[in-house]
Amino acid sequence: MPEFLQFLFSGLTVGAVYAMVALGFTLIYNASDVVNFAQGEFVMIGGMVTVFAHAAGVPLPLATLLAILAAVAVGLLLHALAIEPARGASAVTLIIVTIGASIFLRGVAQVLFDKQAHGIRAFSGDAPIVVMGAAILPQSLWVLGGAVLTFLALWLFLDRTVMGKAVLATAANRLAAQLVGINTRTIMALAFGTSAAVGAVAGILITPITLTSYDAGTLLALKGFAAAMLGGMGSPLGAVLGGLLLGLFEAFSAGYLSSSYKDAVAFLTILAVLFLMPSGLLGRRAVERV
Amino acid sequence: MSLLAADGIGIAFGGVVAVDGVSFSAEAGKVLSIIGPNGAGKTTLFNVVSGLYRASRGRVTLSGEDVTGRPPEELARRGLSRTFQNLQIFSRMTALDNVMVGRHLRERRSLLADLLRLPSVVRQNRETRSAAEELLAFVGLAERGDAPAGALPYGALKRLEIARALALEPKVLLLDEPAAGCNAIETHEIERLIRQVADRGVAVVLVEHDMRLVMAISDHVLVLAGGRPLAEGTPEAVRADPAVVAAYLGPQGGRWREAARA
Amino acid sequence: MTVRFPSSRALTLLILAAAVALLPLLFPSGYYYRVAALVWISGLAAVGLNVLMGQAGQVSLGHAGFFGIGAYAVALGPAHLGVPPWASLVLGAVLAGALAWLVGRPVLRLRGHYLAIATLGLGVLVAIVLTNESRWTGGPDGMRVSRLVLFGWRVAGAETWYWVTGGALLAGTWLALNLLDAPTGRALRALHDSEVAARVAGVDVAAYKLRAFVIAAVYAAVAGSLLALMNGFITPDQAGFLHSVELVTMVVVGGLGSVAGAIVGAAVLVTLPQLLTLFQDYENALLGILIMTFMIFLRDGIVPSLGAMLPGRRGAGAARAA
Numbered sequence: 042m043p044e045f046l047q048f049l050f051s052g053l054t055v056g057a058v059y060a061m062v063a064l065g066f067t068l069i070y071n072a073s074d075v076v077n078f079a080q081g082e083f084v085m086i087g088g089m090v091t092v093f094a095h096a097a098g099v100p101l102p103l104a105t106l107l108a109i110l111a112a113v114a115v116g117l118l119l120h121a122l123a124i125e126p127a128r129g130a131s132a133v134t135l136i137i138v139t140i141g142a143s144i145f146l147r148g149v150a151q152v153l154f155d156k157q158a159h160g161i162r163a164f165s166g167d168a169p170i171v172v173m174g175a176a177i178l179p180q181s182l183w184v185l186g187g188a189v190l191t192f193l194a195l196w197l198f199l200d201r202t203v204m205g206k207a208v209l210a211t212a213a214n215r216l217a218a219q220l221v222g223i224n225t226r227t228i229m230a231l232a233f234g235t236s237a238a239v240g241a242v243a244g245i246l247i248t249p250i251t252l253t254s255y256d257a258g259t260l261l262a263l264k265g266f267a268a269a270m271l272g273g274m275g276s277p278l279g280a281v282l283g284g285l286l287l288g289l290f291e292a293f294s295a296g297y298l299s300s301s302y303k304d305a306v307a308f309l310t311i312l313a314v315l316f317l318m319p320s321g322l323l324g325r326r327a328v329e330r331v
Numbered sequence: 332m333s334l335l336a337a338d339g340i341g342i343a344f345g346g347v348v349a350v351d352g353v354s355f356s357a358e359a360g361k362v363l364s365i366i367g368p369n370g371a372g373k374t375t376l377f378n379v380v381s382g383l384y385r386a387s388r389g390r391v392t393l394s395g396e397d398v399t400g401r402p403p404e405e406l407a408r409r410g411l412s413r414t415f416q417n418l419q420i421f422s423r424m425t426a427l428d429n430v431m432v433g434r435h436l437r438e439r440r441s442l443l444a445d446l447l448r449l450p451s452v453v454r455q456n457r458e459t460r461s462a463a464e465e466l467l468a469f470v471g472l473a474e475r476g477d478a479p480a481g482a483l484p485y486g487a488l489k490r491l492e493i494a495r496a497l498a499l500e501p502k503v504l505l506l507d508e509p510a511a512g513c514n515a516i517e518t519h520e521i522e523r524l525i526r527q528v529a530d531r532g533v534a535v536v537l538v539e540h541d542m543r544l545v546m547a548i549s550d551h552v553l554v555l556a557g558g559r560p561l562a563e564g565t566p567e568a569v570r571a572d573p574a575v576v577a578a579y580l581g582p583q584g585g586r587w588r589e590a591a592r593a
Numbered sequence: 594m595t596v597r598f599p600s601s602r603a604l605t606l607l608i609l610a611a612a613v614a615l616l617p618l619l620f621p622s623g624y625y626y627r628v629a630a631l632v633w634i635s636g637l638a639a640v641g642l643n644v645l646m647g648q649a650g651q652v653s654l655g656h657a658g659f660f661g662i663g664a665y666a667v668a669l670g671p672a673h674l675g676v677p678p679w680a681s682l683v684l685g686a687v688l689a690g691a692l693a694w695l696v697g698r699p700v701l702r703l704r705g706h707y708l709a710i711a712t713l714g715l716g717v718l719v720a721i722v723l724t725n726e727s728r729w730t731g732g733p734d735g736m737r738v739s740r741l742v743l744f745g746w747r748v749a750g751a752e753t754w755y756w757v758t759g760g761a762l763l764a765g766t767w768l769a770l771n772l773l774d775a776p777t778g779r780a781l782r783a784l785h786d787s788e789v790a791a792r793v794a795g796v797d798v799a800a801y802k803l804r805a806f807v808i809a810a811v812y813a814a815v816a817g818s819l820l821a822l823m824n825g826f827i828t829p830d831q832a833g834f835l836h837s838v839e840l841v842t843m844v845v846v847g848g849l850g851s852v853a854g855a856i857v858g859a860a861v862l863v864t865l866p867q868l869l870t871l872f873q874d875y876e877n878a879l880l881g882i883l884i885m886t887f888m889i890f891l892r893d894g895i896v897p898s899l900g901a902m903l904p905g906r907r908g909a910g911a912a913r914a915a
Binding site for chain 2: 768771772774775776777778779780782783785786787789790791792793794795796797798804850
Binding site: 315 | 654703879885
C-alpha cells in the first residue's frame with residue numbers, strides 16, 4: 042500500500058507539470074492552430090533563470106518573478122518573430138519552425154548558462170511528510186498546489202474576463218472573432234505570453250525536485266504534447282486530465298514494470314491515442330467536411 | 332447498354348440529408364445532364380458515384396457490376412473517370428505530366444523497373460508521353476505541355492482535367508461543372524469536346540448550371556432539388572415542366588426561353 | 594516534342610560524379626576526406642528522405658530511427674550474432690524496410706501534424722530501445738563496430754571511405770533520379786499535389802506512400818551502416834530526435850522535391866559546424882536559426898530557388914528540376 046501511494050503521489054506531482062505544459066500547448070493551439078514545440082523551453086527558462094538569478098544574489102521570490110517575466114518575453118518574441126511571419130504556412134511547416142525555435146532557445150541557454158544540472162532549494166524544506174507509509178516531499182504539495190492555483194486562475198480568466206472571452210472566441214472561430222472587432226494578433230500574442238508564464242511557473246515549482254538543465258525542455262515538450270493529445274487536443278480540461286494521467290502511467294509503469302523505459306510511456310501513449318482514439322478523451326470529434 | 336447505374340442513392344451528413352433516393356442510368360455514347368439549384372446535391376451525388384463518399388443507401392453499378400462503396404482507385408480500374416468542380420490539378424507538375432498521370436492504369440508499374448530505369452520503362456515513358464500529347468492536342472492545349480499546371484489560366488485547367496480524365500480511356504466520364512467560370516467561347520469548346528467524347532462511345536454524365544450547354548448537348552436530363560429527383564426526360568420535356576421551372580428559376584423562367592432560342 | 598539534352602537528371606548525376614571525383618584535388622589534408630565522407634553519408638540519407646518528403650509530400654520527424662537501425666545492425670551483427678559486416682548491412686536495410694512497411698500503413702493514414710508527431714514518437718522509441726538495452730548495444734555510451742572486410746580487403750582509412758561513400762551516394766542518387774521520370778515518381782508527385790485526383794486517376798495512394806516510406810527507410814539504414822563502419826563506433830544519439838530534425842532540415846534547406854537539393858542541404862548541415870569549430874557551443878543555436886529562417890522565409894530551399902533564377906529554366910525547367 043505505501044508503495045502504491047508513493048507512486049501515486051510522484052505520478053501526480055510530475056503529472057501536474059505535464060498538465061501545465063499541456064495547458065500551455067492547448068492555449069496556443071486554440072488561439073493559432075500551432076503546435077508549439079518550444080513549450081518545454083518555457084519550463085526550462087523558468088527553472089534556469091531562477092537558479093542563475095538567485096545565484097547572482099537576487100532573493101528567491103524576486104528571482105522567480107524575473108524568470109516568469111523572462112519566459113513571457115521569450116514567448117512574445119517567439120510569436121512576433123517566428124510565428125507571425127510564418128502565418129499561412131502548413132501545419133507541418135509551423136511545427137518545424139517551433140522545433141527550430143526550441144533548438145535555438147536550447148542553444149542560447151547552453152551558451153548563456155551552462156550544461157550542468159541545477160536545483161533550487163525546496164520552498165518549505167526537504168523533510169518528507171509521511172502519509173500512510175508513503176513519503177511525500179513538501180515540494181510536491183507546492184507543485185500540486187501551484188498547479189491547481191494556475192488552473193483556477195486560468196479558468197477565471199477565460200470564463201470571467203472580457204479578454205478571456207476574446208481568447209475563447211478566437212479559438213472557436215478566428216474570422217468571426219475578427220469580424221466582431223477582436224484583434225486576433227494581440228490575442229495570439231497573449232496566448233503565447235500566458236503559455237510561457239504557465240510553463241515558467243511549472244519549471245520553478247518542479248526544479249527543486251527534478252533539477253533543471255539547458256536541455257530539459259525537449260523531453261518535457263514531447264510529454265506535455267502527449268498529455269494534450271491524450272486529453273484531447275484543444276480541450277483545457279483534457280490537457281489537465283491528460284497530464285495527470287500521463288504522470289500516473291509513467292510512475293506506475295516505472296514502479297511496477299521497468300524504470301528504464303519510463304520515457305517510452307509518453308511516446309507509446311501518443312501512438313496509442315493517434316491510432317485508437319485520435320480525438321483523445323475530451324477532444325471534439327473532427328467533422329469530415331465536404 | 333447502361334454503363335453506369337445509380338439506384339436509390341441516399342446520403343446524409345450528420346442530420347443533413349444531402350441526397351435522398353436518386354436513381355439514374357448512363358448509356359454508352361449518350362450524354363446525361365444532372366441539373367438543379369445550388370444545394371440540390373448534385374456534386375454530392377457525383378462524389379458518391381465516384382467512390383469518394385460512402386452512401387447510406389442505394390446501389391451503384393458499373394457495366395452491370397455492383398461497385399457500391401468501392402474506393403475511387405478501384406472504380407478507375409473499372410473504367411470510371413471524373414473531373415472536379417473545384418479543380419484538382421497537380422499544380423507543381425507540368426500540364427503534360429498531369430495527363431501522363433492519367434495514363435497510370437494503362438502503364439505497367441514496377442517499382443524495381445522504375446528504380447533501375449530499365450529499357451521497358453524508357454520505352455513506356457515515350458508511349459505515355461505521346462498518348463498524353465495527343466490528348467492535350469484533343470483539348471486544345473498542345474502548346475502548353477511544358478508549362479507548370481499551376482500557371483495555366485482557369486479555362487485551360489478545366490480542359491486539362493478533361494484530358495487527364497480521358498487518359499484513363501474510361502467507359503464512363505463524370506464531368507462536374509466543366510463550363511463553370513468559362514466564357515462563351517470556352518463553353519463552346521467544352522461543348523464540342525463533350526460531343527466528341529460521347530461520339531467515341533463513352534457514357535458522359537454532366538453536372539452543369541449553364542442551361543444553354545445542357546440544352547444543346549444532353550440526350551437526357553435529370554433535375555434534382557433538395558436532394559430529391561424532381562423531373563427527368565429529354566431536354567425539351569424537362570424545360571417545359573412547370574415544376575422544374577418553378578423550383579429552379581422561380582416564376583420568371585426567362586432563361587429557359589433564352590435557351591430555347593439559342 | 595523536343596528532347597531536352599542533357600536532361601536535368603543526367604546533369605545532376607554528371608555534376609555529382611564530377612564533384613566526387615574532383616573534390617579530393619582540393620583537399621589539403623586527410624581530415625577533409627572525412628568531412629566529405631560525412632557529407633556523402635548524410636546526403637544518402639537525405640536523398641532517401643526527399644523521396645518521402647519532397648516527392649510524396651509526407652513528413653517524418655523520426656527518420657534517424659531507421660538510420661540508427663542500420664548503424665546498430667552492422668555493430669550487433671558481427672559482435673553478437675557472428676554475421677559479417679557486409680551481410681549485417683544488408684540485414685539492417687531489410688530490417689529497416691520491414692519496420693517501415695509494418696508501421697507505415699497505419700501511420701501514413703495520418704495527416705499533417707499528427708503524422709509528424711507519430712513519426713517523431715516512433716523515432717524516439719527506437720532511440721530509447723537502443724539506449725536502454727545496454728547489454729546488447731552498450732547503452733548511452735555506444736559500442737564499437739568491427740571493420741568492414743570485403744573479399745579479404747579491409748576497408749579502412751579516410752580516403753578509402755571517401756570513395757566508398759561517394760560511390761554509394763552516386764548509386765543512391767541514380768536510383769532516386771530514375772524514380773522521378775517513371776510511373777512511380779509521377780504517382781508520388783501527383784498524390785503530393787492532390788490525393789483525391791490521384792486516386793480518381795487510379796493511383797493506389799496508400800500503397801505508393803508506403804513505398805516511399807520504405808525506400809526512405811532503406812536509404813537511411815544503409816547510410817547509418819556506412820557511418821558506423823567508417824567510424825568504427827556508434828552511439829544511440831544517431832537515432833535520436835535531434836538527428837531526425839537535422840535530416841529534415843537538410844531536405845528542406847536544399848529544396849523539397851529536389852534530389853540535388855537534398856545533397857546540397859546535407860553539405861550545408863555537415864560543413865557548417867565544421868567551419869565553426871571555434872564556435873562549437875553555438876551549434877544548437879545556429880541550427881535553430883537555420884531551421885527557422887528557411888522554414889519561414891526560404892521555404893523553397895536552395896536548389897529550386899537558384900533554378901528559378903536561371904534564364905530559360907523558369908517554368909518548365911523548374912517544374913521538372915531533378
